[in-house]
Amino acid sequence: MSDNLIRRLQCQKCQKEMDIPYRARGDFSEDVYLLRNGARVPLYKHHGYCKTCNKINWMEEFPTKSKIVGEIDSFRRQIEIFKSGDISCGKPAYDFYRVIIHNRHEWLSLHLSRNRPVCLSCGNDDVEPISQELVQTFVGDIGISHGVCGGRLIGSFYKSPYPNILLSPDRLDREAPIKFNEYSVRGHIKDSFYYNLYEVMESEIIAIVSNPGHEKEEQNETKSKWPDFENWMRAFVRAELEYIPLTENEKKVYKLFPDLMTMIESRAREEIAKFRQQARQYFDQPRLKSGSDTTSLWKKLFG
Numbered sequence: 001m002s003d004n005l006i007r008r009l010q011c012q013k014c015q016k017e018m019d020i021p022y023r024a025r026g027d028f029s030e031d032v033y034l035l036r037n038g039a040r041v042p043l044y045k046h047h048g049y050c051k052t053c054n055k056i057n058w059m060e061e062f063p064t065k066s067k068i069v070g071e072i073d074s075f076r077r078q079i080e081i082f083k084s085g086d087i088s089c090g091k092p093a094y095d096f097y098r099v100i101i102h103n104r105h106e107w108l109s110l111h112l113s114r115n116r117p118v119c120l121s122c123g124n125d126d127v128e129p130i131s132q133e134l135v136q137t138f139v140g141d142i143g144i145s146h147g148v149c150g151g152r153l154i155g156s157f158y159k160s161p162y163p164n165i166l167l168s169p170d171r172l173d174r175e176a177p178i179k180f181n182e183y184s185v186r187g188h189i190k191d192s193f194y195y196n197l198y199e200v201m202e203s204e205i206i207a208i209v210s211n212p213g214h215e216k217e218e219q220n221e222t223k224s225k226w227p228d229f230e231n232w233m234r235a236f237v238r239a240e241l242e243y244i245p246l247t248e249n250e251k252k253v254y255k256l257f258p259d260l261m262t263m264i265e266s267r268a269r270e271e272i273a274k275f276r277q278q279a280r281q282y283f284d285q286p287r288l289k290s291g292s293d294t295t296s297l298w299k300k301l302f303g
């Protein structure tokens, strides 16, 4: 394929072109999961069709165990090379690799505990992987219907009138800090709605399991009458967990957390919908007082 052929995906019915996400030229950022201890391990992604976003987006890719083991070996080799005096990979990369090696067991168990990849844009899991061939090279119907109009997406190529400019595929300044795109261990980008939601749920689960006597902790209930996201979710998680008996052994929450989340996840989504509705009713009223912590949290979550 010649260099100045440009890929196009277009709806055969309404003619709308669909974007294919690419890594921008010169973007050397790293997608990472942020573990609960603050360490970063790689997040792999590939193209998928997200029904919620109605577009082709990046989605999580869950590598096989042997692929992760292979990656760990290659990071180990990089570390050895750096230690032996060849520091060309740069200190920031060396530090990154070391953290990965240190947290390799968590990285592996993260993947073993997950089975439904999410869309890295909206965080929902109604997303289907699409092969590289269909996205990048297949000419014709790529097997996806354009949600809005029901037309089919057709892959083709056109010739660009502009010359292709090649940029170096490598970071030029190896000592510059690496830019990390951080996601939770459930694939939700930092500070997104789901990221915050799960953080609250997780902290509540941990609080209950590690301190079962103090479940009825004061939550400043008199402070305000309007919906408070954190307390809302805490109440929900607490009620849900009463139905899940935990043995002493199961109190290792870090290990158990993914299972608990799976058990309550679908109901949590209903609860979010209720919360949104309630919150919307409240914020439609003119007495809204802006500037308080909860207001900004709400704004951050729902825009």
Ligand SMILES: [Zn+2]
Binding pocket: 011, 012, 013, 014, 015, 016, 146, 148, 149, 150, 151
């Ligand atoms: Zn269309």
Ligand SMILES: [Zn+2]
Binding pocket: 050, 051, 052, 053, 054, 057, 119, 120, 121, 122, 123, 124
């Ligand atoms: Zn999406």
